[in-house]
Amino acid sequence: MKPVIIDTDMALDDWMAILYLLRHPQVAVQAVTVAATGEAHARPGAVNALRLLALAEHAPCPVGAGSPVPLRGSAAFPWLIRFIMDHHFFIPLVRVPAPAAIPEAVPLLAEQLSAAPQPVTILAVGPLTNLGALLQSSPHLAAKIERVVIMGGALDVPGNIQDILPRSPNAHAEWNIYIDPSAANLVFASGVPVTLVPLDATNQTPLTPDFLQRLGQRASHPAARFIHRGLQNMSRLNKGRGFYFWDPLAAVLAVRPDLGRYQTRPVRVIEEEGSQYGRTLSEEGAYPIQVCLGVDQPAFEQEFLDTLCAP
DSSP: OEEEEEEEOOOHHHHHHHHHHHHOTTEEEEEEEEOTTSSSOHHHHHHHHHHHHHHTTOOOOOEEEOOSSOSSSOOOOOHHHHHHHHTGGGOOOOOOOOOSSOOBHHHHHHHHHHHOSSOEEEEEESOSHHHHHHHHHOGGGGGGEEEEEEEOOOSSSOOSHHHHOTTOSOOSOOHHHHHOHHHHHHHHHTOOOEEEEOHHHHTTOBOOHHHHHHHHHHOOSHHHHHHHHHHHHHHHHHTTSOOBOHHHHHHHHHHOGGGEEEEEEEEEEOOSSSTTTTOEEEOTTSEEEEEEEEEOHHHHHHHHHHHHTOO
16 A cells, blocks of 8 residues: 555545545545645645545545645635635535544654654645745655655646736746745755655546546546546536645646656746745756656546546
């Protein structure tokens, strides 16, 4: 079994990634931590993570939530998006007893890594605030991390800030990295093996009517039905702007790296305020990390559907 910790901002594509890993027969999810600088707030995100564990019929595991404030800067997702994700797109979701308190993400990550009998893969599918803080405060725990697979950044393609904020002058940054560039640089500089799954790769995996139809036809498990309904809602809400399998692709590549094409490239994130704030830049002298630049789309879709829709 592959031990995995999921650090997530609990948006729709995160739910897809989480349920894929929870239902994968060769993955053991050790903990889920909410990056509360992302699309969901701390407590609602954590409660929704507990609901996804129940929906997937997965054994209980610890769930924590991090700081709502980036390590540096003041970037934030629009409030309406956060409201929608806090309320799980207003789709009915299994109820669980609400915990009296939510553990803090960074101590929970430290505890899980310290106790792990073997190095753990971390799937990071939100702003990197929690991981940046962890590696800054406890650099020795880098040795307990096998790899961090990150959905984030845009190297040779435009960013996606303007998809949500059309008047933004920032045409380069991707949301997960943009929210906390300082945290991203801390992770890249930590020496932990990193696989970055940027928009360069995720742009190759759009949601298509064919995929949605196949998912609907195979959605016998409650987890698959929940995702099918969420994607239907997103298709209506997006009004033709497109939806891509950002976080599910990173989750699949964490388990099936053979489905991607990679280069080792020197990457850093621009932290200076301005129109390039949060841009992932490949330049000489930056941190060498593995970057996914291509994907076998049919094989990715098949792997995701087979796992999510398994009886």
